[in-house]
Amino acid sequence: MRIGIVCPYSFDVPGGVQNHVMDLAEALIALGHEVSVLAPADEDSPLPPYVVPAGRAVPLPYNGSVARIAFGPVSTARVRRWITRGEFDVLHVHEPLTLSLSLLAVLSARGPVVATFHTAITRSRALAAAQGVLQIVLERITARIAVSALARKVQVEHLDGGAVEIPNGVAVAKFADAEPLPGWPGECGPGTGGALGFLGRFTEPRKGFPVLRDAFVELAPRRPGLRLLVAGPGDRDDLYDQFPASLHDRVTFLGLVSEEDKARMLRSVHLYVAPNTGGESFGMILTEALAAGTTVVASDLDAFRRVLDGGRAGRLFPTGNPAALRDALAELLDDPGARAELTACGDQVVATFDWPVVARRVLEVYAAAIEATDGRVIDEEWVGLG
Amino acid sequence: MPGMWWAVGAVVAVGLLSAYLVWTAGRVERLHDRAELAARALDAHLLRRAAAAAVLAERRYGVELYAAARIALDAHPDEREAAENDLTRQLRAVQLDPADPDCEAVIAASRRLALARQVHTDLVRDARAARGRPLVRLLRMGRGREWPRYFDIDDPTLTVPADVPTA
Numbered sequence: 001m002r003i004g005i006v007c008p009y010s011f012d013v014p015g016g017v018q019n020h021v022m023d024l025a026e027a028l029i030a031l032g033h034e035v036s037v038l039a040p041a042d043e044d045s046p047l048p049p050y051v052v053p054a055g056r057a058v059p060l061p062y063n064g065s066v067a068r069i070a071f072g073p074v075s076t077a078r079v080r081r082w083i084t085r086g087e088f089d090v091l092h093v094h095e096p097l098t099l100s101l102s103l104l105a106v107l108s109a110r111g112p113v114v115a116t117f118h119t120a121i122t123r124s125r126a127l128a129a130a131q132g133v134l135q136i137v138l139e140r141i142t143a144r145i146a147v148s149a150l151a152r153k154v155q156v157e158h159l160d161g162g163a164v165e166i167p168n169g170v171a172v173a174k175f176a177d178a179e180p181l182p183g184w185p186g187e188c189g190p191g192t193g194g195a196l197g198f199l200g201r202f203t204e205p206r207k208g209f210p211v212l213r214d215a216f217v218e219l220a221p222r223r224p225g226l227r228l229l230v231a232g233p234g235d236r237d238d239l240y241d242q243f244p245a246s247l248h249d250r251v252t253f254l255g256l257v258s259e260e261d262k263a264r265m266l267r268s269v270h271l272y273v274a275p276n277t278g279g280e281s282f283g284m285i286l287t288e289a290l291a292a293g294t295t296v297v298a299s300d301l302d303a304f305r306r307v308l309d310g311g312r313a314g315r316l317f318p319t320g321n322p323a324a325l326r327d328a329l330a331e332l333l334d335d336p337g338a339r340a341e342l343t344a345c346g347d348q349v350v351a352t353f354d355w356p357v358v359a360r361r362v363l364e365v366y367a368a369a370i371e372a373t374d375g376r377v378i379d380e381e382w383v384g385l386g
Numbered sequence: 387m388p389g390m391w392w393a394v395g396a397v398v399a400v401g402l403l404s405a406y407l408v409w410t411a412g413r414v415e416r417l418h419d420r421a422e423l424a425a426r427a428l429d430a431h432l433l434r435r436a437a438a439a440a441v442l443a444e445r446r447y448g449v450e451l452y453a454a455a456r457i458a459l460d461a462h463p464d465e466r467e468a469a470e471n472d473l474t475r476q477l478r479a480v481q482l483d484p485a486d487p488d489c490e491a492v493i494a495a496s497r498r499l500a501l502a503r504q505v506h507t508d509l510v511r512d513a514r515a516a517r518g519r520p521l522v523r524l525l526r527m528g529r530g531r532e533w534p535r536y537f538d539i540d541d542p543t544l545t546v547p548a549d550v551p552t553a
Contacts, residue, residue, distance in 0.1 A: 139417060139512040143505050162504050368501035371427035372509060373420060 001366065003028060004088035006079075007039040008100030010057035011047060016168075016284065017094055017118050019259070020147070023171055025050055027359035038082050038101060040075075054078045054101055071099050079104045090114060090366045096137060106140050112369040114362075116145040117152075117163065142369040145362070148303065164365055168284050169358035172350055175263045175291035184268035186227065193225035194333040197269035197294070199262065199285055200232045202239055208275035208299065213242050214322035219330060220247050226333075231257045231265050266292035270339070271332060274298040277320050283307045286314065287353045290346035295339040297328055313346040410521065414528045417513040421534035424506040428537060431502040432470060433459065435495040435542070439473060442488045451476045467539050474542045482544060493544050500543045510534040 007021040018039075025035045025048075035050050040057035047053060054075055079101055083091070090112045093102040097117075106113060144163035146152035152165045187193035196216065202209035212228075220226050230239060231254040239253050257265055266272060272289035276299050283303045289296050290307075296314030298304040308314035315332060317324045332339055351357065436458040443452035454469075454476040461469035477496070482489040513534045516522065 135512075135515070139413075139516070142420070142509070143501070144508070162508055164501060164504055364498060364501060368427070368498065368505050371430075371502065372424035372505045374423060 002034045004086045005037045006093040006105045008102040010040040027355035112373040115141045169355035170287045170353045172291040172354045178263035178267045180268040195269040197272045206279035208277040211275040215326035290350040313349040421509045421513040424509045428502045428506045431499040438491045438495045
């Protein structure tokens with residue numbers, strides 16, 4: 001099958017959607033399909049061979065962060081040329097409701113169009129006001145995919161349509177084979193040692209870092225050798241200021257890590273802790289920790305409970321409760337049998353998130369979209385004039 | 387000469403209006419075409435599932451499932467939704483083993499049917515929304531074509547028993 005994928009955000013900056021698009025493209029290629037990915041990027045930036053650059057992206061604040069996107073007449077011309085030359089059997093756009101290449105592609109193409117929605121934009125006034133315009137975009141999409149139950153809920157409630165829920169994939173092998181950092185995870189026996197991991201912006205309240213800090217500060221004096229490994233954006237001093245000076249040598253800060261180092265970091269700890277207090281729509285990091293074979297301890301949020309199979313693939317603790325987290329950590333660090341039981345279950349859970357499995361489900365959606373449309377993806381005068 | 391500008395304005399307005407009308411008529415046509423194609427795909431997947439269920443029933447599980455599959459295959463259009471729901475219920479009642487190729491065929495057919503149903507429902511909704519717009523009704527665009535109909539069945543996805551050992 002010839003598949004054209006459009007990524008709205010520039011590959012110059014790492015991000016969830018970009019990673020998703022790259023992993024999906026690679027999984028589809030591995031299954032024997034021809035894939036071309038159109039993404040904003042400079043002509044001379046280093047890109048995988050299957051990516052077609054669509055020109056420089058401009059920064060634009062969107063949904064609380066800065067997205068780099070491409071939009072305008074030049075981008076439109078490039079999108080249309082790419083569609084004409086590609087002769088795709090199916091066009092797969094990501095986040096088609098942002099001002100981006102994805103939107104341009106949907107408006108320029110006729111034929112089987114599949115769209116994946118990543119963000120769970122909850123109740124937006126802009127969304128309601130623009131319903132008429134949105135309808136023109138949405139009715140050009142043949143089949144919709146949502147990556148989380150929450151993103152699907154938005155589809156059903158606000159965009160007046162269903163969507164197939166297909167979770168984000170995980171490149172299981174990348175995580176399972178990663179080399180732990182030198183000197184980690186170290187010893188872990190009854191009442192002594194052990195390594196805990198946290199990944200994310202520790203200053204962001206919804207990530208719940210203070211819950212983990214409180215649990216660690218209480219547990220560390222009672223448990224010699226217990227260490228904490230923190231990765232994510234933020235200032236070093238801001239992190240260490242949160243801990244008493246006596247514990248500074250037991251906290252290691254890695255700063256912002258690459259995808260590769262993230263895998264190594266997850267392999268370097270006995271327990272990965274996700275103390276989030278809300279705002280997670282899927283819990284990608286949990287599936288990654290499971291793929292790394294690390295035991296997960298997570299707050300009892302809907303999204304986490306779903307990924308962890310109701311607590312069989314990882315330990316859940318009451319959200320925002322440091323004392324409960326502390327007890328769970330102490331218990332699991334003392335009990336390698338319980339950890340092994342959880343990770344064994346985790347292996348089975350994570351197998352359903354492995355990219356080849358997820359890519360096959362996406363291919364079924366492509367097939368459904370192709371059956372419901374006539375012929376290939378063709379370039380068309382803008383917004384169907386003519 | 388203000389009179390001339392009025393004339394120019396009127397010509398532009400008429401031009402824009404007719405362009406809009408032509409575009410809307412094209413949109414209504416296109417959405418109807420798509421809904422029809424989706425209905426055909428849905429029909430094919432319903433037949434495929436019923437056939438797979440009949441094959442399975444002949445080998446295992448017996449009469450009741452076979453009867454449900456036959457009724458779904460032969461159902462009159464008015465009774466088809468009920469017959470398909472009945473088949474879904476029958477399939478849920480039996481223990482399906484994903485390792486068995488006949489069971490796997492039914493599970494896969496049900497999954498594909500769920501996708502076809504989803505796509506069909508969305509496309510019918512789009513077509514009906516476009517057809518229902520006041521201007522479209524006033525000018526009776528899309529006349530000569532039937533209103534696209536929903537096919538209202540339960541989600542046919544079969545939940546396979548998880549092969550995760552219960553702790």
